[in-house]
């Protein structure tokens with residue numbers, strides 16, 4: 746079965762995301778676009794995932810709880826989990842390692858924590874747009890240790906991407922999946938780079954606004970029927986690619 750996805754969405758908890766990125770708006774926009782699978786991946790935090798999961802209940806899509814972790818090398822890594830609890834564990838682990846810098850709303854934007862009815866219930870005080878004192882390898886090991894998966898985000902970008910920072914994929918780290926930006930430039934980059942020839946590519950919108958979310962043109966094939974589809978199916982699919 747083919748499933749339309751968008752695995753790179755930021756909620757209003759990410760300071761760079763628009764305030765319209767509320768739990769209900771994200772879920773409803775995804776339903777309108779006919780997406781079957783979404784992952785919300787705020788920077789270094791899982792704070793809004795429980796609310797978004799509650800919004801997604803009863804809707805014709807599956808939420809994959811995620812976090813976009815920034816490693817010590819300033820490389821962005823998409824980490825996906827089977828449940829909100831595991832994502833919360835990852836957040837606890839990452840937060841302890843974040844450079845302790847308070848958010849400055851006037852510079853970076855607010856970091857809203859929301860409930861499932863889109864009420865603002867608090868603000869994250871720690872600036873989330875910082876790196877964690879964890880190497881790339883440590884981030885992958887932590888996500889996988891929590892029975893999740895990890896892959897490099899937007900590898901075509903000239904900042905915060907593994908290829909721009911490290912020049913290549915780290916030797917010794919098995920990773921079969923990579924995300925490229927869901928754009929003509931992203932696809933052109935992927936076609937040219939030999940490092941990506943043997944990778945399964947995911948196309949990421951890195952949505953910080955509702956209008957940027959996928960309209961459903963990207964799909965993955967999973968051997969499970971829609972009524973049985975869970976986040977675990979996606980994580981297993983990615984981890985199997987990593988083992989090849």
Ligand SMILES: [Zn+2]
Nearest residue numbers: 813821898905
């Ligand atoms: Zn990123």
Ligand SMILES: [Zn+2]
Nearest residue numbers: 753755813951
């Ligand atoms: Zn992102």
